[in-house]
Amino acid sequence: MDYAFFQHYWWFLVSLLAALLVFLLFVQGGQSLIYQLGKKESELRLLIDSLGKKWELTFTTLVTFGGAFFASFPLFYSTSFGGAYWVWILLLLTFVIQGVSFEYIFKQGNLYGQKTFKVFLFLNGLLAPIVIGTAVSTFFYGAEFIVNKDNLTGVMPIISQWQNSWHGLEALQVFDNVALGLAVFFLARCLACLYFINNINEENINTKAHKHLTINAVAFLLFFLYYIIRLLFKEGWRQDAVSGIISIEPYLYWHNLLQMPVVLVILLLGVVGVLYGFIRTYLCPKFRKGIWFAGIGTVLTVLAVLLLAGFNNTAYYPSLVDTQSSLTIANSSSSLFTLKAMSIVSLFIPFVLAYIWYVWRKMDKK
Amino acid sequence: MNVDVSLIDWSRAQFALTAMYHWIFVPLTLGLGVIMAIMESLYYKTGKDKWKRTAKFWMKLFGVNFAIGVATGIILEFEFGTNWSNYSWFVGDIFGAPLAIEGIIAFFMEATFIAVMFFGWKKVSKGFHLASTWLTVFGATISALWILIANAWMQYPVGMEFNPDTMRNEMNDFWALVLSPVALNKFFHTVISSWLVGSAFVVGISSWFLIKKREKEFALDSVKIATIVGTIGILLSIYSGDESGHQVAQKQPMKLAAMEGLYDGGHSVGLVGIGILNPQKEANDNKETFLFDVKIPQLLSFLANRDFNSYVPGINDIINGYTADNTTEISVAEKMNKGKQAIAALSDYSKARKAKDTLAAAEAKERLDANYKYFGYGYFKSPEEVVPNVPLVFYSFRVMVILAGYFLILFIIVWLFNHKKRFENMTWLQWVCLLSIPLAYITSQAGWIVAEVGRQPWTIQDILPVSAAVSDISAGSVKTTFFIFLFLLTALFIAELSIMIKQIKxxxxAEDNSHE
Structure with missing residues (x-):
């Protein structure tokens, strides 16, 4: 197992964490639906109680994803977080206000009233998926930065420098980026509908969730298909394995898909899983397990998309102003020693997943 | 170096603000967690409902506090990237690993079992629930372990080497990082001293119930557990604090000098018990250091080196260099010179590599290795930059120590009177306990001020100063986010206090339907 193996292993793990995060964004999707599904006080209470038991899993996955990305690909952390400052700060703020809202909204002594925390939850539900999706899209559409490690020895010792004053907000000016953001947003809402159908035994909510599933599924599919089709026909940045030179290649992601049939299969399985979850729930009103099919499908789809971004010598964070500054898993990763050490720790992950599954199985028993 | 000074200051201010807000909530989580878990253990053991009721009440307050602790914690993780991006690259290979491990091992444990703790009373067995409560506390504690390993490494960087090819520091010994004496001591000192906050909180709130003549049995039971936990916590903290001081003396002598307001060191140096610093005093001037001080003879030498006659360097000695007890320390000016040589050697190495000139690269590498120990000093313009804010560190240290001593006495007195069944009638002492709650937070914050302000101007001791660790953003952007965080965190803190006070009242x- 050489350095490249561990770099790929950690890209896989980071992608898996991101994929799990997108699945768990059903919490945010649910938050964005509280005004539509929870018009009565009793309904709102049911919705928020149901989401309130799961929000920490999403939050923890986000924090772990950030930590794992930092540890395994510190140059990305350094370049993107320091450069796209306003995007990450915006995301951060929405999660800070979410963190307290579930605990405080119904508590007596809530100084700001339920409405404030309801707005906080809605804002997080609306913005977090869009910002995350838009930020992830820059893995394909690039950003304006330069990385020059020689700066360390100069008068301005900062190695990663952003090349515009928008500091990340410029990504919102690219429709394709926003399209992925909206796809993630509508997906999160679909997953939330499926989650409510599975988790809340209340007819009115169930009926409304079915209705909203249909609308949001159509919106999701429109944006997702647009994005995927555009992606497969667009150029990408690839690093030459021998010389290390990065150059632009037409149809790179299409080539990646053909050159990595396993990823193609994962993507197809994922899409089928998502569609099966949606369609069967739509066709069979009594079917309540759609969340599992669509959830697993989401994980597989996002995983495949992120593997397309980083595997096969692809630059996963292209620089639009200096091609050679683009980040690949080879030039941005931690050292072999660190990746190996963390790989040993990563063996705990199945154990962690197992106890989470065991505990929630026990807790959700009727 | 052309990094905007106000950018550095605003970046530091923002990190300090968010870290201090976060640290309002964390020690209560760590301390109250242990107390409520002990209470639930008593319920499990005795089967008495009063312990379940007691544990559930404190859990309710734990939940209010925990939520905002989680929310404020994520800010710090992001800020390493958003505000300290150069740091993230230069040491991310080492620093990132504890953060990732914290997420994988600790956060999921907390997030999973806290749900059982709150929502599982009617869904799981008594034993499973108790285990979940302890696992929540354990998760919070090992979360602290990993972040404190990372913090300790910044103060005492071990288990790594600089790689000139990648231009960053890389880990080469994971266990040196984890088992670093500074890390282990910092962990025990921080976690166990947090029991003080938890205990002061429980004793204070319980006293309020006694003042109000409400819930007498509940209050006295709570006081009993909390005073024992608090006393044990402070005694252990004194032990770990002493070791901490010893470690600081060996690894960060400038921090120790600032803690003591010691400008001119020497042999058999006394410890300043109390003192008022001369506000006009600067390094290398002839002014008196103190307007007033009371020293305990030879004690600083003993605490620093376990020898009453040993040499302790002062701020001026560290700046100017010194020789004592068979140790020679070069001046900061010489260190700056060596640091600049290291930076120049790195530049030469990089150029030679690009030119494929192996001989020149080897020569540059040799120069770099010889001077790398002082790499960070190469970014300074004047030797005085290595001096932290002396008054802030000096007074914070005394505040921490004096208040910890105060709480030790308070807990012992309250425990004794409670044991003799007299505390319930001592309204004045109950008021003292209630009014002491903010002092516990001040103690805890003061400890962190000593640790973090004392190590300035370094993010990584001797290797990376704050001035070379920041992100390439405008000072205006950071100033804006500083005020956003100030407003938001203050608003959330007020919300937390309001809910907390209501829940206590x-x-x-009272039935808590928010967790059912």
Whole structure:
């Protein structure tokens, strides 16, 4: 197992964490639906109680994803977080206000009233998926930065420098980026509908969730298909394995898909899983397990998309102003020693997943 | 170096603000967690409902506090990237690993079992629930372990080497990082001293119930557990604090000098018990250091080196260099010179590599290795930059020590009177306990001020100063986010206090339907 193996292993793990995060964004999707599904006080209470038991899993996955990305690909952390400052700060703020809202909204002594925390939850539900999706899209559409490690020895010792004053907000000016953001947003809402159908035994909510599933599924599919089709026909940045030179290649992601049939299969399985979850729930009103099919499908789809971004010598964070500054898993990763050490720790992950599954199985028993 | 000074200052201010807000909530989580877990253990053991009721009340307050602790914690993780991006690259290979491990091992444990703790009373067995409560506390504690390993490494960087090819520091010994004496001591000192906050909180709130003549049995039971936990916590903290001082003396002598306001060191140096610093005093001037001080003879030498006659360097000695007890320390000016040589050697190495000139690269590498120990000093313009804010560190240290001593005495007195069944009638002492709650937070914050302000101007001791660790953003952007965080965190803190006070007023008898 050489350095490249561990770099790929950690890209896989980071992608898996991101994929799990997108699945768990059903919490945010649910938050964005509280005004539509929870018009009565009793309904709102049911919705928020149901989401309130799961929000920490999403939050923890986000924090772990950030930590794992930092540890395994510190140059990305350094370049993107320091450069796209306003995007990450915006995301951060929405999660800070979410963190307290579930605990405080119904508590007596809530100084700001339920409405404030309801707005906080809605804002997080609306913005977090869009910002995350838009930020992830820059893995394909690039950003304006330069990385020059020689700066360390100069008068301005900062190695990663952003090349515009928008500091990340410029990504919102690219429709394709926003399209992925909206796809993630509508997906999160679909997953939330499926989650409510599975988790809340209340007819009115169930009926409304079915209705909203249909609308949001159509919106999701429109944006997702647009994005995927555009992606497969667009150029990408690839690093030459021998010389290390990065150059632009037409149809790179299409080539990646053909050159990595396993990823193609994962993507197809994922899409089928998502569609099966949606369609069967739509066709069979009594079917309540759609969340599992669509959830697993989401994980597989996002995983495949992120593997397309980083595997096969692809630059996963292209620089639009200096091609050679683009980040690949080879030039941005931690050292072999660190990746190996963390790989040993990563063996705990199945154990962690197992106890989470065991505990929630026990807790959700009727 | 052309990094905007106000950018550095605003970046430091923002990190300090968010870290201090986060640290309002963390010690209560760590301390109260242990107390409520002990209470639930008593319920499990005795089967008495009063312990379940007691534990549930404190859990309710734990939940209010925990939520905002989680929310404020994520800010710090992001800020390493958003505000300290150069740091993230230069040491991310080492620093990132504890953060990732914290997420994988600790956060999921907390997030999973806290749900059982709150929502599982009617869904799981008594034993499973108790295990979940302890696992929540354990998760919070090992979360602290990993972040404190990372913090300790910044103060005492071990288990790594600089790689000139990648231009960053890389880990080469994971266990040196984890088992670093500074890390282990910092962990025990931080976690166990947090028991003080938890205990002061429980004793204070319980006293309020006694003042109000409500929930007498509940209050006295709570006081009993909390005073024992608090006393044990402070005694252990004194032990770990002493070791901490010893470690600082060996690894960060400038921090120790600032803690003591010691400008001119020497042999058999006394410890300043109390003192008022001369505000006009600067390094290398002839002014008196103190307007007033009371010293305990030879004690600083003993605490620093376990020898009453040993040499302790002062701020001026560290700046100017010194020789004592068979140790020679070069001046900061010489260190700056060596640091600049290291930076120049790195530049030469990089150029030679690009030119494929192996001989020149080897020569540059040799120069770099010889001077790398002082790499960070190469970014300074004047030797005085290595001096932290002396008054802030000096007074914070005394505040921490004096208040910890105060709480030790308070807990012992309250425990004794409670044991003799007299505390319930001592309204004045109950008021003292109630009014002491903010002092516990001040103690805890003061400890962190000593640790973090004392190590300035370094993010990584001797290797990376704050001035070379920041992100390439405008000072205006950071200033804006500083005020956003100030406003938001203050608003959330007020919300937390309001809910906390209401929950306390409702008392343990009130039904909490927010977790059912």
């Amino acid at each position: 409702l008392g343990p008898g």
